[in-house]
Amino acid sequence: MKKVLATLFLAASAGAWAQSTEIANPDPKVEARLKVIAHELRCLVCQNQTIADSDAPLAVDLRQQTRKMIAEGRSDDEIRSYMVERYGDFVLYKPPFNAATAFLWVAPGLLIVGGLAGLALMIRRRRDAMAAAAPAPAPDPARRKEIEALLAGDEDAKRG
Amino acid sequence: MAGESGGNAMKTLKYVVPLAIFGILCVFLAIGLTKDPRKVPSPFIDKPAPAFTLAKLHEPEATFSPEQMKGKVWMLNVWASWCVSCRVEHPVLNDMSRKGIVAIVGLNYKDQRADATKWLQQHGNPYLLSAWDIDGKVGIDYGVYGAPETFVIDKQGVIRYKHIGPISPQDVEKILLPLFAKLNA
Numbered sequence: 001m002k003k004v005l006a007t008l009f010l011a012a013s014a015g016a017w018a019q020s021t022e023i024a025n026p027d028p029k030v031e032a033r034l035k036v037i038a039h040e041l042r043c044l045v046c047q048n049q050t051i052a053d054s055d056a057p058l059a060v061d062l063r064q065q066t067r068k069m070i071a072e073g074r075s076d077d078e079i080r081s082y083m084v085e086r087y088g089d090f091v092l093y094k095p096p097f098n099a100a101t102a103f104l105w106v107a108p109g110l111l112i113v114g115g116l117a118g119l120a121l122m123i124r125r126r127r128d129a130m131a132a133a134a135p136a137p138a139p140d141p142a143r144r145k146e147i148e149a150l151l152a153g154d155e156d157a158k159r160g
Numbered sequence: 161m162a163g164e165s166g167g168n169a170m171k172t173l174k175y176v177v178p179l180a181i182f183g184i185l186c187v188f189l190a191i192g193l194t195k196d197p198r199k200v201p202s203p204f205i206d207k208p209a210p211a212f213t214l215a216k217l218h219e220p221e222a223t224f225s226p227e228q229m230k231g232k233v234w235m236l237n238v239w240a241s242w243c244v245s246c247r248v249e250h251p252v253l254n255d256m257s258r259k260g261i262v263a264i265v266g267l268n269y270k271d272q273r274a275d276a277t278k279w280l281q282q283h284g285n286p287y288l289l290s291a292w293d294i295d296g297k298v299g300i301d302y303g304v305y306g307a308p309e310t311f312v313i314d315k316q317g318v319i320r321y322k323h324i325g326p327i328s329p330q331d332v333e334k335i336l337l338p339l340f341a342k343l344n345a
Contacts, residue, residue: 044200044305044306045306047197047198057270057296058296058305058306061295061296061299061300065300084203085203086203086300086301086302086303087200087203087303087305088200088201088202088203088303089203090200090201
């Protein structure tokens with residue numbers, strides 16, 4: 001556990017260090033917005049890192065480009081679409097909903113609905129089967145009398 | 161009995177359905193394994209090549225822009241002296257240039273002028289010219305994320321194909337030659 005924590009801290013501090021030395025006089029406002037946007041954009045060189053985490057030259061360039069666009073007063077959406085125009089939807093960590101990704105987005109919902117429907121069907125079937133297998137016992141007059149007598153005797157015993 | 165055979169069918173289904181799902185999953189994963197995750201589909205296919213103006217590598221005072229190639233089928237090849245895979249690809253480009261297959265324009269990506277010219281002297285220069293993209297700005301406009309990358313641009317200045325990674329002789333035979341034939345027709 002300690003090792004894991006230490007690794008995490010190291011990783012976090014390495015990332016912070018990489019960016020703090022990147023430009024001479026970082027504007028805290030720009031850096032704050034950059035941090036948010038850069039965490040949504042994939043670095044295409046090291047594909048499982050965002051451009052905020054990566055030290056690849058391309059990630060550095062894209063951070064620089066993002067800083068420039070923030071300084072120019074562009075909106076987050078404008079910056080995002082700038083990246084998508086050049087690198088495709090793959091650059092976004094959260095893929096947009098379109099024809100190519102529709103299945104990706106809809107599948108979990110379909111699986112849940114399908115699973116619940118299957119479960120409901122199974123439960124109903126099992127209940128019906130149990131009801132069919134165990135019919136209510138037919139009233140047997142002789143047996144009934146015996147039981148009643150027993151019950152009555154019990155009452156007497158209690159009183160006594 | 162009807163009820164019994166129905167129960168048997170259910171039992172069989174209980175084993176067959178998960179097995180079938182597992183099989184389908186295996187097929188999808190197997191397809192996934194054969195794909196190269198570095199080959200990201202380019203959003204530029206069938207879009208006009210982004211305009212730019214850059215100084216030429218060998219003539220710093222002259223500039224190049226893609227407009228100058230209008231009316232020709234040409235290749236824009238992203239390369240750099242620091243790029244190891246470019247060395248693998250380079251003999252193929254030299255060969256294409258020698259055979260006069262297509263006009264190749266180089267985009268010298270994030271490279272020092274002296275390093276780049278020296279590299280071409282050592283390895284041969286297949287390029288009609290190279291544009292000098294010192295800060296990688298044009299590279300970003302073309303969605304470049306790793307040299308070498310190659311764009312095939314048609315007579316109207318539209319990008320028709322993007323090759324990521326080194327071009328192999330097989331790629332020339334199977335992909336590029338048929339494409340050039342089609343675009344020149």
